[in-house]
Amino acid sequence: MIKHKFAYSLGTNRIYKDGKSKETIVMYTGDANSALLLSLVKQGMDQDSHRRLQIVPMIVSIFDELDEGKLHLLHQKALNFTEIFPWPWHFFHVSAILGPISTLPENSSISGTENIPLYKNLLASVASNSARNELKRLLFDLLLWRIAKLCQVDKVMVSENVESLSNISFNALCFGRGSSLSDLTSVIDKREPEVAFIRPMREIYDKEVHFLNENEGSSQYILKSTSQNPIIFDDKPVYNGINHRATGIQTLTSDFLSSLQTGGFPATMTTILSVSQKVVPLNKDQDHKCLFCRIRNSPEKEKILAEPKCCLPCNNIFKEIKSDDDLALLLKIIRN
Amino acid sequence: MKCQNCGSPPKIKCAKTSAILCAKCFLDWFEEDVHNTIQKTLIFNKGEKIAIGVSGGKDSTVLAHILYNLNKRHDYGLELVLLCIDEGIKGYRDDSIREVRKNEEDLGLPLTILSYKDIYGWTMDEIVAKIGKKNNCTFCGVFRRQALDRGAMKSGCVKLVTGHNADDIAETVLMNVLRGDIARLQRCANAITGSEGSLPRVKPLKYSYEKDIVMYAHHKKLNYFCTECIYAPNSYRSHARTYIKDLERERPQCILDLIYSAESLSLKEDVSLPNLTYCEKCGYISSQTMCKACLLLYGLENNDLTMGTTRKSLSILKNASGTKVSNDQKCGGDCSCEKAAVDF
Numbered sequence: 001m002i003k004h005k006f007a008y009s010l011g012t013n014r015i016y017k018d019g020k021s022k023e024t025i026v027m028y029t030g031d032a033n034s035a036l037l038l039s040l041v042k043q044g045m046d047q048d049s050h051r052r053l054q055i056v057p058m059i060v061s062i063f064d065e066l067d068e069g070k071l072h073l074l075h076q077k078a079l080n081f082t083e084i085f086p087w088p089w090h091f092f093h094v095s096a097i098l099g100p101i102s103t104l105p106e107n108s109s110i111s112g113t114e115n116i117p118l119y120k121n122l123l124a125s126v127a128s129n130s131a132r133n134e135l136k137r138l139l140f141d142l143l144l145w146r147i148a149k150l151c152q153v154d155k156v157m158v159s160e161n162v163e164s165l166s167n168i169s170f171n172a173l174c175f176g177r178g179s180s181l182s183d184l185t186s187v188i189d190k191r192e193p194e195v196a197f198i199r200p201m202r203e204i205y206d207k208e209v210h211f212l213n214e215n216e217g218s219s220q221y222i223l224k225s226t227s228q229n230p231i232i233f234d235d236k237p238v239y240n241g242i243n244h245r246a247t248g249i250q251t252l253t254s255d256f257l258s259s260l261q262t263g264g265f266p267a268t269m270t271t272i273l274s275v276s277q278k279v280v281p282l283n284k285d286q287d288h289k290c291l292f293c294r295i296r297n298s299p300e301k302e303k304i305l306a307e308p309k310c311c312l313p314c315n316n317i318f319k320e321i322k323s324d325d326d327l328a329l330l331l332k333i334i335r336n
Numbered sequence: 337m338k339c340q341n342c343g344s345p346p347k348i349k350c351a352k353t354s355a356i357l358c359a360k361c362f363l364d365w366f367e368e369d370v371h372n373t374i375q376k377t378l379i380f381n382k383g384e385k386i387a388i389g390v391s392g393g394k395d396s397t398v399l400a401h402i403l404y405n406l407n408k409r410h411d412y413g414l415e416l417v418l419l420c421i422d423e424g425i426k427g428y429r430d431d432s433i434r435e436v437r438k439n440e441e442d443l444g445l446p447l448t449i450l451s452y453k454d455i456y457g458w459t460m461d462e463i464v465a466k467i468g469k470k471n472n473c474t475f476c477g478v479f480r481r482q483a484l485d486r487g488a489m490k491s492g493c494v495k496l497v498t499g500h501n502a503d504d505i506a507e508t509v510l511m512n513v514l515r516g517d518i519a520r521l522q523r524c525a526n527a528i529t530g531s532e533g534s535l536p537r538v539k540p541l542k543y544s545y546e547k548d549i550v551m552y553a554h555h556k557k558l559n560y561f562c563t564e565c566i567y568a569p570n571s572y573r574s575h576a577r578t579y580i581k582d583l584e585r586e587r588p589q590c591i592l593d594l595i596y597s598a599e600s601l602s603l604k605e606d607v608s609l610p611n612l613t614y615c616e617k618c619g620y621i622s623s624q625t626m627c628k629a630c631l632l633l634y635g636l637e638n639n640d641l642t643m644g645t646t647r648k649s650l651s652i653l654k655n656a657s658g659t660k661v662s663n664d665q666k667c668g669g670d671c672s673c674e675k676a677a678v679d680f
Contacts, residue, residue, distance in 0.1 A: 130587045173509065174583060174590045178597025182604075247586055256579045260514070271516040278518050279601045297600075312596070316589060 002212055005203040006040045010053070013187050015155070015198055022054055024155040024198070025148055026087075028061045030074060030223030033159035036209050037201060038085055039218035041157070057087045060147055060156075062140065064094045066120060068113065074223050075110055081221055082107060090147075094136070095119030097143040098333055101150055122330060125323040129248035134175055135317055137168075138293055141197075142334070145294075148195040161201045161209060163257075166269040169276045170253045176313040179281035180295035185273055191294035202273070290314055292334050307331055341365075348555075351547035351588060352502075359555045366552045370402050370540055371410060377527035379538040380495070382413035387488035388497045390418050390439060390447075392432030394553050395499030397439060397560040399541055402552075403497065404443050417491055418443075421483045422451040423476055424459020425566065432561035439559075450487045452479055456633060464567055467641050472567040474644070478628045482620055485535045493535075500539045503546040503580060506594035510576045519609050525598035534621040545584075545591060 016022055026041055028034045044053030061078055065071040075091060082089050089107040096112025098119055105111035126132040148156050160168070165185045172184055183189050189197035201209075213219040260268040281296040290297050290311035297311035306318040306327065321327040339346045339358035346356040350365070357365060374380060388403060390396040400418060407414050420436045423429050433449065440447040453459050456479055463475050488496045500508075505525060512521040523529055530537045541549065553560055583590040603609070610623035617630040626634075628644055635643025 128587060169513075170510075173513065173594055173597045174587075176593035176596040176600070178509075178594075179600040181601065249583060249586055249590065252579065252582050252586060256575075256582075260575060265514075268514060272513055275513050275516055275518055275521065278604055278607045279521070280604050282600050282602045313593065316593070 002204060002208045003040065003043070006200050007044065007051075007053075009187050009200040009202055010198075015188065015196075016054060020154060021056075023056045023058065023151075023153045024157055025060045025144075025151065025153050026057045026157045027144065027159060028059050028078070029159075030061070030063065030078065030221075031159070032206075032209050032213055032219075032222050033161055033164065033201060035218050035221035036204075036213055037157060037159040038081070038221055039212070039216055040200070042085060043216075055155075057085075058151065058153065059085060059087055059089045060144070061089065061091045062094055062143065063091070063110065064136070064140075066116060068116065071110065071113070077223055079107065092143065092147065093119075094140055094143060097139050097146070098122070098329065101143075101146045104150065118329065121323070122321070122326045125321050125326045126317075127320040127322060130250065131317050131320040133248050133250045134171070138314070138317070141294075142292065144197070145192045145195050154194060155196050155198055157198045157200060159201055160199050161204045161206065162269050162273065163206045163254075165199070165202060165276075166257055166272045167250065167254050169272050170257060171250055174249050174253070176316065177293070177295060177311075178279070179283070179297070180293065181276040181279050183295065185276040191289075307334065310334070348551050351545040351551075351584075352543075352592075354588065362548075363552060363555055366544070366548055367402060367406065370544060371406050373543050374406070374412075374540050377538075377542070379527055379540065380412055380414055383415075384413075384495060385415040385417065385491075385493045386495050386497055387417050387419040387484075387491055387493035388445075389484050389499070390420050390436050391499075392420070392435035392439075392561040393499070394549055394558075394560045394562060395501055395504075395541065395546075397435065397499075397558050398549050398553050398556075399497065399499040400439050400443060400445070401556065401558060403540065404445065416445050417493060418445050418447040419484060419487045419491065419493075419496075420447065420449045421480050421487065422449055422453075423480065424452050424461055426461055428563060428566055429460075431563075435559050435561045448487055448491055450483055452483065455479075455483050455486065456629070458633075458636060460567065463636065466636060469567065473573065475632055476565075476567070478632060478644075482627075482629050485620075488535055496535050496537045498537060498539055499541055501541045501544050501546050501549055502591045502595060503584070505539070505542060505598075506591045507573060507576045507580050509594050509598045510579070511573060514572075514576065518603060518607060521598065522601070522603050525595050543592065543595070545588075 010016065026037060028038060038059070041053065041055070041057055045055070045057075047053065063071055063074055065074055071093065078089075078091070090104050091107060091110040092105070093110050093112040093116060095115035095118065098115040099112065101111070123132055123136070126135055144156055144158075148154070168184050169181055172178065172181055177184070180191070183191045185199075185202070187199050187202050189199070191197075213222065257268060257272075283296050285296065288297055289295065291307065291309045292314045293311065295311060303312065303315075305312070305315045307315060310318070318327060318330070321330065337346050337356055338344065339361050340355050341357055341361040344358045347359045348357050348362045349355070350357060350362065352369070355365070380386070386403075388396070388400050390400055400416075403414075403416060406412065407416060418436070418440060420433060422433060436447065436449070439445075451459075460472070460476055464472055467475070484496055484498075508524045509521065512518070512524055527542070528536050528538055552558075580591070612621055612623060613625070614620065615622040615627035615630055616625050618627060620627045620629065622628070624631075631644035635641055
């Protein structure tokens with residue numbers, strides 16, 4: 001049944017019935033969700049002809065590990081998977097977004113590692129953990145869009161599931177991005193007209209991810225810990241890239257929703273996703289799209305903005321960047 | 337450190353802007369901020385008679401004082417009256433009504449007090465004794481909403497003003513998402529709500545933070561009653577409230593961002609919303625043939641404590657002879673709900 005949810009999401013939305021190219025980037029970050037995504041895509045392609053998932057996959061692996069030694073280790077482990085998943089693999093570090101993305105790296109190298117110091121400086125100059133995590137999420141999406149355009153591929157499969165999408169919805173509300181709820185949580189996300197993010201694991205829960213990974217053997221593809229098994233990094237437990245000892249809206253949201261879900265309100269997350277599907281931006285003008293997050297926004301005439309072509313929530317993030325040089329670099333990247 | 341406005345010794349850190357201000361500058365800033373909200377949202381017109389819902393708590397006390405002052409200072413041209421609802425909660429509402437009477441004296445505004453007992457025939461204490469400590473806020477909230485509308489309309493008012501602040505609205509946005517109430521989500525952050533067939537409600541403190549309201553009341557030496565309702569601790573809303581307080585500690589901007597989120601969204605065209613009609617029993621605006629208040633009262637009178645608090649079809653509302661509840665039946669209280677037509 002869990003696998004059926006994956007197939008159903010793709011089938012009911014007729015994602016590959018549009019007559020366009022079947023080339024698809026499959027995103028892999030090393031976490032449990034993306035490990036399962038790889039496994040489900042492979043199983044889908046190995047099916048009988050009438051049920052086969054007919055796509056032409058390309059794996060784009062994006063790491064956000066800041067320690068170059070550990071990054072190298074992750075890369076070496078991931079290279080072992082290239083024989084199991086015999087498709088083109090390309091490795092990026094998330095800091096690649098801070099430089100030009102003009103060529104695809106060979107799978108023996110990771111693109112963007114030269115920008116890691118710049119990336120570290122940028123993150124360090126953000127005043128709060130909340131804004132820092134939100135900035136990381138936005139940069140990740142921007143990187144994926146740019147990689148897809150470089151590859152001339154119009155579909156990107158991402159591994160967000162029920163829990164991650166519920167958290168994203170609530171965090172979006174907390175950052176003033178209520179108008180983007182539908183785009184951020186739907187199976188097909190076309191904020192960027194030329195590239196669609198596809199979320200085939202939208203109906204799958206964390207427990208189901210864990211169950212399938214254990215029973216299908218795809219837990220071997222997990223390189224990054226889940227919340228049950230933290231990696232200790234610089235003496236601070238790190239859960240999926242978010243420093244758990246430090247607070248932040250994202251941690252508060254995750255704890256709040258989990259407590260409701262397990263504390264007598266088991267329909268919490270499905271309700272949030274259901275509501276997210278029913279809302280659209282009030283501003284229907286396609287011309288006013290934020291340069292950074294791509295949501296439709298109303299032009300803010302009364303406020304002084306660092307970047308008028310970005311929405312108010314993104315500008316609120318920019319306000320938290322203390323270094324003028326880092327802000328200038330970020331705005332230059334966004335405007336490219 | 338100095339006051340960021342006038343350079344004198346500071347006393348307050350503004351919750352909304354994080355500005356460090358002296359007491360006088362803070363009070364001036366707060367009143368000007370509320371005035372800007374009123375100007376920006378265009379919620380009043382000259383010559384209107386406005387009912388201010390007061391409970392004796394900090395929000396409504398501050399609201400009454402600020403509106404009174406701004407009305408005079410900026411010549412809004414409004415006629416203001418105070419309206420208080422007595423839910424009948426011993427040790428809570430009877431104490432807060434004393435504070436309401438002080439507001440009446442201080443401001444010299446006419447005060448009307450309506451009680452649940454008069455309108456519905458039940459006090460909240462009697463209701464809680466019957467239903468237990470679950471779903472209390474459902475009964476109280478529904479009854480209070482109608483009671484305020486009835487009271488304001490009977491006083492000849494064209495709008496009702498409530499002291500809901502930014503924290504309240506942020507909470508409401510989250511509650512509506514968590515409960516899947518998209519109809520309410522769409523309108524909960526509007527400047528004027530309830531104008532479709534019921535009394536328009538406005539919230540001048542919509543962008544004012546609760547902490548700033550407390551500071552204002554403290555420095556203005558306003559009297560208010562500050563105990564939480566004795567039936568509130570077990571409410572679902574308290575989960576959202578705790579989360580909001582944590583968010584505010586982490587990033588104060590979140591409160592306004594939640595309101596901004598609600599203001600910037602709309603519903604998809606294919607989403608169906610309930611059609612508004614009038615209650616067959618009392619004539620109050622309702623999305624069903626019988627309004628929620630009448631449904632809850634029916635449940636109380638007939639010992640069906642799930643009526644109105646769980647999803648139950650109105651087709652279940654049949655008396656022993658199997659006929660549908662008629663329009664002529666009263667709810668049991670000495671109120672105007674015996675009339676089918678709208679009388680306010």
